[in-house]
Amino acid sequence: MKKFLAMGLFGLVLSACFGIKEENYSVLSPVIIEAVSDTINAQLGVPLHYEGIRIQSELPVSLEWAYGYPLKDTAPEQGKFESRMVLPVTTITIDHTFTDIGSFVLRLKADNGESIAYHYFRLNVNAGYDEGVTILDEDDSGKSALAFVKTLTAQEREEGAQELFYFDPVGGLHNGVSLFVTNANLSYGAGSQTAFVILTADENGSIYLLDAKTMELVQTSAMRPTFGTVPKEAGGEYARQNDMGLFFISEDGRAFRYDMLLGYITEINSPYTPVERVFAGLNRTVATGASDRYSFFFNQQTLFIRNSSSAGIHALNADEGYRIVNAAVARTRNAQQLYVLMQSKADATTYRIRSAQKAFSASINNDSWGTFVNDFTADNLKMDSRSLMLGMKKSGDIYYSYDNAIYRWGLTTAPPTAPSIILPEGEMLMDIASNYMGGAASGIDGPDNGEDKLYVATYNPDRNGERKGSLYVYDITDNSLLASYEGICAKPRKVIYKYRMN
Numbered sequence: 001m002k003k004f005l006a007m008g009l010f011g012l013v014l015s016a017c018f019g020i021k022e023e024n025y026s027v028l029s030p031v032i033i034e035a036v037s038d039t040i041n042a043q044l045g046v047p048l049h050y051e052g053i054r055i056q057s058e059l060p061v062s063l064e065w066a067y068g069y070p071l072k073d074t075a076p077e078q079g080k081f082e083s084r085m086v087l088p089v090t091t092i093t094i095d096h097t098f099t100d101i102g103s104f105v106l107r108l109k110a111d112n113g114e115s116i117a118y119h120y121f122r123l124n125v126n127a128g129y130d131e132g133v134t135i136l137d138e139d140d141s142g143k144s145a146l147a148f149v150k151t152l153t154a155q156e157r158e159e160g161a162q163e164l165f166y167f168d169p170v171g172g173l174h175n176g177v178s179l180f181v182t183n184a185n186l187s188y189g190a191g192s193q194t195a196f197v198i199l200t201a202d203e204n205g206s207i208y209l210l211d212a213k214t215m216e217l218v219q220t221s222a223m224r225p226t227f228g229t230v231p232k233e234a235g236g237e238y239a240r241q242n243d244m245g246l247f248f249i250s251e252d253g254r255a256f257r258y259d260m261l262l263g264y265i266t267e268i269n270s271p272y273t274p275v276e277r278v279f280a281g282l283n284r285t286v287a288t289g290a291s292d293r294y295s296f297f298f299n300q301q302t303l304f305i306r307n308s309s310s311a312g313i314h315a316l317n318a319d320e321g322y323r324i325v326n327a328a329v330a331r332t333r334n335a336q337q338l339y340v341l342m343q344s345k346a347d348a349t350t351y352r353i354r355s356a357q358k359a360f361s362a363s364i365n366n367d368s369w370g371t372f373v374n375d376f377t378a379d380n381l382k383m384d385s386r387s388l389m390l391g392m393k394k395s396g397d398i399y400y401s402y403d404n405a406i407y408r409w410g411l412t413t414a415p416p417t418a419p420s421i422i423l424p425e426g427e428m429l430m431d432i433a434s435n436y437m438g439g440a441a442s443g444i445d446g447p448d449n450g451e452d453k454l455y456v457a458t459y460n461p462d463r464n465g466e467r468k469g470s471l472y473v474y475d476i477t478d479n480s481l482l483a484s485y486e487g488i489c490a491k492p493r494k495v496i497y498k499y500r501m502n
Contacts, residue, residue, distance in 0.1 A: 031110045031117040032056040038077055039122045040106060041153055042098050050094045053119075059112040065089045065096070067106045067123055076105045079120035098125045101213040103500050124153075124500065129165070129215045131500040133433075133455050136176045136198065137469055139490040144168075144176035144200070147489040148498075149471060164488060169215050170208050175201040178234040179494045180246050181212055182260060194501045195260035197234070197246055205230035209263055212501045219263045227267060229254065234494075236280030236293030247295035247306070249278045255297050255306075270313055272302040281329030281338065282391045282436065296338070300324050300385075303340060316356055318342055319372075325351070326383055328398045330411055331391030339373070339411045341383065349377045353412065376414040382407055383415045388432050392476065393451050404429045406456065420479050427458035427470065430492040434476065437499055452476050457492035471495070 036052035055061055068084035070076045084105070089096050106123035109116065124130070132150040148165040178199040194212035205223030210216060224230055229250040237260070238245045244260040253274025257266050280293035297304050300323040304315035318324050322342035330337040337355060344350035353373040382402045390399040398409045404427060405419035423429060433455045454474040461468060469489035473482045 028114040029057065029059050029112055031061060031112050031115045033108060033110055033117050033119040035119055035121070037155070038120070039124065039153065040094075041124045041126060041155065044101055044125055044127045045097060045099060047097045048094050053092050053108065055092065055110055057110070057112045057115075059114065061110050061112045063090050063092060064109040064111075065094060065106070066109070067098075067104045069102070070105045076103050076122035077120060079105055079107065079118075081105050081107075098123075101125050101127045101130075101501070127214050129167075129498070130213075132498060133471060133473075134179060134181075134496050134498045135457055135469070135471060135489050135492050136179045136494040137490040137492050138176055139466070142174050142202075143490075144173040144493070145490075146173075147469075147471075149485060149488075164485070166489075167215070169210055170198070170217050170220070173198070173200070173208075175230075176493055177201050177231055178248070179496050180234040180237070180248075181496060181498050182237055182244060182246075195244060195246075196498070197258065197260065199231035199234055199248060201230040201232070201251060207231065207258055207263075207265065209260060212498070221258070221263045221265055223250075223256075223265055226265070227254075227256075231256075233278055235278035235295035235297070237295070247278060247297075249275045249297065253299075257306075268306055268313065270297075270304065272297070272299065272304050272313075272315060275299055276385055277326075279327070279389055282331045294329075296327060296329075298324055298327055303327055303338075316340070319352060319354065321345055322352060324385075325381075326385055326387050326389065326400075328389040328400070328409070328411060329391055330396050331393055341415070343381075349379055351376055351378060351381065351414070353414075355412075373412050374414065378414060378417075380417075381415065382417060382419075383409075390432055390434055390454075391436075392434075393436070399432065399434075399454060401429050401432055404458075406432065406454070421454075421456070421474055423456065423458060423472070426460045426462055427472075428460065429456065430459050430469070431457045431495045433457075433495045433497055435497045437497075453482065455495050455497065457495035459491045463487055466490070 034054040040050055042048040065087040066084045069082040071080035071082050074080045087096050102125060104123040106121040108119045129148055132148055135147040136144060137147060138144045145166055145168050150163050152161055152163055176198060180197045182195045196210040196212040196215065198208040200206045207221045207223060209218045211218055229252045232249050232251045235247040246258045246260055248256055248258060250256060255268040255270050255275055257268060275297045276299040278295055278297045281296050282293055294305060302315050302317050303324060304313050306313050319342060322344055325341040325343050327338060327340045340354045342352045342354060352375050355373045388401045392399065398411060400407055400409055404423050406421040407416050408420040409415045434451060435453050436451055452475065454476055456472045458470045458472065459468055465487055467487045467489055469492045470487060471485040475482050
């Protein structure tokens with residue numbers, strides 16, 4: 001259509017300049033492509049027969065289908081290819097079997113000999129557990145499993161597709177403690193690898209590496225035989241070309257790195273042990289870039305970071321006379337701003353908020369402290385070292401847990417005394433997560449990326465039935481309850497949002 005309009009305008013210019021009569025000028029016959037949806041879903045290895053397209057043309061039309069991975073940091077709907085392949089298909093119904101998992105750019109080209117039209121689609125080639133909320137649980141006997149609440153497409157909802165699944169990807173999962181899924185898809189050797197990691201405190205301290213596309217087991221590593229301990233909590237990652245590492249802490253407070261390409265475990269030799277907590281601080285270097293998750297380790301006296309596989313440890317100590325309560329990162333563009341809440345050792349009602357510049361760089365040290373942000377007093381502070389911190393992109397605030405409620409903190413002032421979200425009576429808060437890279441329709445982690453949901457995993461020991469764990473979904477905008485999945489799992493240990501992987 002754009003070509004037709006351009007040629008029509010060119011014809012008017014010719015008429016005006018050279019005196020050509022309009023009735024003697026031939027107008028090109030247009031081609032119009034109409035689609036029911038710009039998203040097409042296909043099942044891996046199952047022939048796709050799609051009938052949601054209509055083409056308008058007075059002349060016969062030849063068709064060409066092409067697909068490929070989208071250009072980095074773009075969504076498939078933007079129609080920018082990293083690479084593309086022309087399909088051996090010339091029909092409007094596609095009729096093709098796709099053998100690669102992921103989200104692709106799919107392009108339809110229609111040519112009637114006079115005009116050419118293009119239409120771009122997001123092609124999702126699904127394998128079952130592609131995108132959705134994943135909960136790791138554990139029952140009274142120590143047996144663990146994954147409960148998966150699938151993010152359904154509009155078409156799947158209309159068709160009444162199954163939303164809730166249960167599975168044990170390793171065939172004997174026990175004592176699960178944490179989950180992690182990388183947002184990287186790195187080349188390694190002759191191919192590429194994604195990583196979905198399950199940390200356990202079983203008799204071997206097993207760490208399971210799964211292919212995040214298919215959720216199939218890739219390899220198993222045993223921690224206890226070498227280090228005499230088991231995993232406790234996952235932090236963030238360092239993921240670059242040929243280097244994909246997950247940082248975590250052990251049950252006895254040591255810091256470790258798990259190589260998500262090769263499967264080996266290394267201890268981070270640190271004088272600042274035992275470590276009490278590790279958390280992933282999210283930050284973006286550009287507005288449209290992905291949110292990197294760097295690992296910050298801390299105890300009451302020291303907070304430190306190791307931001308690559310080779311860089312040394314860089315630490316910040318609590319102010320003299322103070323102890324560290326908790327810490328969080330302002331998730332705004334290129335902020336690299338770390339905030340640490342400290343409590344006076346002499347007066348339990350006196351607190352201080354400190355801010356560190358360049359918190360993600362290799363140069364972080366005690367000289368990186370800025371002046372303190374705020375001193376305040378509180379008789380009953382609604383935060384402790386167990387509080388789980390979750391950075392928000394649009395507001396820069398932090399959602400955090402305390403007791404069985406969720407609070408929202410602006411980082412530069414005293415934490416609030418009143419919660420933003422109060423859980424239903426009897427529910428114990430176990431973990432929180434968000435769709436931090438955006439919703440299923442977004443595809444990129446940009447400034448307005450569709451991050452809109454807060455996921456809360458809970459446990460109610462008085463709930464009837466064997467499954468006493470639940471999932472509550474809240475709207476980040478107004479904290480309203482969007483959905484509840486009650487009694488869907490045993491006791492939750494970790495909840496994450498699993499994204500579709502290319």
